[in-house]
Amino acid sequence: MKHARSGIGKIQKATGAGSLFSAHPSRADTFTESVIREMTRLALAHNAINLAQGFPDFPCPGELKIAASEAVRNDHNQYAITWGAKNLRDALSVRVKKFNGMDFDPETEITVTCGSTEAMMASMLAIIRPGDEVIVPEPFYENYGPDAEISGAVPKYVPLAGDFSIDEEAWKKAVTRKTRAIILNTPNNPTGKIFTKSELSFIRDLCVENNLVALTDEIYEHIVYDGKKHISLGLLDGMEDRTVTIGSFSKTYSVTGWRVGYALAGEELTARIRKIHDFLTVGAPAPLQQAAVAALALPDSYYHGLAEEYDRKRHILFDGLKKAGFSCELPDGAYYIFTDIASFGKNDVEFARHLVEKIGVAAVPGSSFYHKGGETKLRFTFSKKDETLHDACTRLEKLS
Structure with missing residues (x-):
């Protein structure tokens, strides 16, 4: 799989022709490690500023730290209910109704998971049969291809248009009798694209007409700009029972290491997801689930x-990238800027290595977000302190 093959710092260990592993291949042989996490290790090795992996270098809200500490002290240290502590599911039901406009029964339609990563994996395993096809719009977050393959599916990559809008004819052609699901990420990583009501309506019609399930990753739902609005696909008529809406506390509350996420779906889908989730991870960290309840109690002003x-x-990094010679646009949502590096005369892997080793700034090679292509792209995150971004921009000036 091309999207997982940066080759930046990895040297694959050769296995002999008669070895146990070459004689018994597995699903793991079809993809490599995460390029994003690999870039973090390279940033540490070269003392570079990490604008590759999307985690904040500033603290989470103080209320969450207090709530997490109190939960540990109050002995919330044993298993919670497998599909999530009741008070967290109740709070999620209220919050999702208020913000997303969707009704979910906390007893039968909400599953708390080990981050959105597990929510997506558990959902795919619950829905997919070996040989099914899954439509993956590209560019895409690098986990989606391996997720599909691990679940036994065949990913069908459908390129977005040049402005990252949906090419309706390409999507229609991608659907076959084997198609089972569509993955959607809005606001999108890596592009910052927010899919419009019209685009979501097209996806709705495609799902209804072909009896497909939509898996929607909406973890950046609160990070939107310039008056744009996030709309959940599951809110549209006809999608109530054929959408799994995936969310997380990681990005909204700056706690990426807590690994608390959730999957919202109708009762029939949720019953399947919960069975997979139970045997996959048993449950998310109990004390951090209690702290997540405190997160959901924060006021709208947060x-x-x-x-x-x-x-x-966003503007700090955008201005710095433009000054350094990158071609890019301001994203509508999420916290990444997807740049074009064609003018620098290097491919994405070469240029990413040059940046981290010689300039002291780490970014993600664009090809990790594509099945085929992306060699003229780099992704930078601005989920950092202002001073971190200013420092990175100063370093990038060496390129101009």
């Missing part, structure tokens, strides 16, 4: 402030 903070950071 979410407005979050978007304003990231809007400022």
